[in-house]
Amino acid sequence: MQFEAISIEGLSHRFLSRTRPPTTALTDVSCVFPAGKVTAIVGPSGCGKSTLLLILRGLVEASAGKVRFLYGDGSGQLTAGDAPRMATVWQSFNLLPWRSVIDNVAFGLELAGVSLAERQAKAAEAIKAVELAGFEKHYPGQLSGGMKQRVGLARGLVQSPDILFLDEPFGALDAQTRLYLQEQLSTLVEASAKTVILITHSIEEAIFLADHVIVMTARPGRVARSLDIDLPRPRGIDVQNDKRFGEYFSEIYGLLRDEVRKAMLN
Numbered sequence: 001m002q003f004e005a006i007s008i009e010g011l012s013h014r015f016l017s018r019t020r021p022p023t024t025a026l027t028d029v030s031c032v033f034p035a036g037k038v039t040a041i042v043g044p045s046g047c048g049k050s051t052l053l054l055i056l057r058g059l060v061e062a063s064a065g066k067v068r069f070l071y072g073d074g075s076g077q078l079t080a081g082d083a084p085r086m087a088t089v090w091q092s093f094n095l096l097p098w099r100s101v102i103d104n105v106a107f108g109l110e111l112a113g114v115s116l117a118e119r120q121a122k123a124a125e126a127i128k129a130v131e132l133a134g135f136e137k138h139y140p141g142q143l144s145g146g147m148k149q150r151v152g153l154a155r156g157l158v159q160s161p162d163i164l165f166l167d168e169p170f171g172a173l174d175a176q177t178r179l180y181l182q183e184q185l186s187t188l189v190e191a192s193a194k195t196v197i198l199i200t201h202s203i204e205e206a207i208f209l210a211d212h213v214i215v216m217t218a219r220p221g222r223v224a225r226s227l228d229i230d231l232p233r234p235r236g237i238d239v240q241n242d243k244r245f246g247e248y249f250s251e252i253y254g255l256l257r258d259e260v261r262k263a264m265l266n
């Protein structure tokens with residue numbers, strides 16, 4: 001059976017607190033994340049993007065609704081099954097400062113009980129894929145922000161996940177580094193045909209990297225619109241000159257503008 005999609009139906013989530021009124025983070029979210037595609041989620045601050053990611057990763061249990069991981073046998077019939085292998089790259093790098101680059105990248109494999117030789121070989125390959133060969137023995141404190149984030153990316157890739165989650169992966173980086181890493185990520189994603197779910201505040205980043213963009217409303221987050229990004233691949237940064245890029249930007253910004261305003265007044 002092959003992993004085909006994540007399907008979310010009527011998902012809502014409310015955070016309860018003993019000391020504060022409850023916060024409804026998500027309300028009646030329904031959407032599909034197809035396998036082998038990049039889906040970007042954009043939405044105003046606080047609309048529940050990270051909460052959605054935590055629910056998809058099984059780290060938070062939704063108050064209502066369903067998340068189903070769908071598998072097919074090629075006949076067109078889909079059946080729900082267990083979550084496939086997943087990895088997440090976080091904005092805040094989350095590197096262990098006392099471990100070298102290669103040991104940081106290999107950490108997940110070590111926890112999974114993979115032998116030293118195998119995890120070192122796999123980690124070296126992932127480090128090469130993010131163009132950090134030669135830095136295996138460096139420590140996080142010796143790296144720039146962009147290099148740290150590439151280590152984070154390698155740590156996600158090394159696990160050969162079926163689904164790679166990227167939560168604002170480049171948010172903490174300067175504009176040029178961000179652009180460079182977006183290009184690198186685009187190449188990596190195209191080469192691996194992975195299922196990627198990207199959370200971002202950047203409309204350009206969403207259009208550049210994704211096959212589909214889900215635009216969310218202000219909190220409590222709902223799906224405002226789901227758009228297909230019909231731009232050729234492989235994509236280089238010059239895809240921004242394509243007329244359709246500007247049209248997608250205007251459409252998404254048009255949807256977001258009022259929502260961002262509402263989020264500011266929330």
Ligand SMILES: Nc1ncnc2c1ncn2[C@@H]1O[C@H](COP(=O)(O)OP(=O)(O)OP(=O)(O)O)[C@@H](O)[C@H]1O
Pocket residue numbers: 015016017023024025043044045046047048049050051052219
């Ligand atoms: N553990 C929690 N307890 C209570 N409220 C929470 C908790 N986690 C998140 N929230 C609230 O739920 C709402 C959604 O938060 P979430 O972090 O999912 O939004 P987001 O869209 O990822 O935000 P941002 O874009 O700013 O990262 C926010 O109002 C937030 O304050």
